[in-house]
Amino acid sequence: MNINEVPLRNVQRDDCWRCIEIDDAVFQSWQGIRRYGVVYQKRSGSDGWVYLKIDWFNDDAYLTAISELKRFRNTDDYRHEYRCDEVKVIDIKKEIKTLQKCLEHVELESK
Numbered sequence: 001m002n003i004n005e006v007p008l009r010n011v012q013r014d015d016c017w018r019c020i021e022i023d024d025a026v027f028q029s030w031q032g033i034r035r036y037g038v039v040y041q042k043r044s045g046s047d048g049w050v051y052l053k054i055d056w057f058n059d060d061a062y063l064t065a066i067s068e069l070k071r072f073r074n075t076d077d078y079r080h081e082y083r084c085d086e087v088k089v090i091d092i093k094k095e096i097k098t099l100q101k102c103l104e105h106v107e108l109e110s111k
Contacts, residue, residue: 019089026054026087027095033061036090050084 020026020039028035041053056062 020050020052020084020087024089025092026052027090028082028087030062031065033065035059035062037087042084045083051081052084052087053081054087 020042022039022042024039026037026039028037035056036058037054037056039052040055043051045051
């Protein structure tokens with residue numbers, strides 16, 4: 001069985017279409033690299049999954065890692081589309097507020 005045919009636990013393909021919209025902010029963790037971006041296109045694939053195109057921001061760590069993979073494997077592994085279950089929609093204001101609290105805590109503890 002192909003891995004693309006096995007939906008992840010609690011992921012419904014139709015839910016992706018309803019829950020991810022154009023201009024949604026999303027998050028992805030790839031090999032320990034945190035990536036943040038905004039969805040600019042979505043389409044329904046012939047396999048029933050929703051595929052997204054995403055503008056990534058401050059993505060240097062990912063681009064460097066992909067460049068290294070290309071050098072070692074002699075393949076281009078850069079992704080132009082992502083299956084909807086590979087990213088999570090985030091609330092930008094909530095993320096910033098939470099990170100600000102973390103920063104304040106760290107700064108307070110270091111004094």
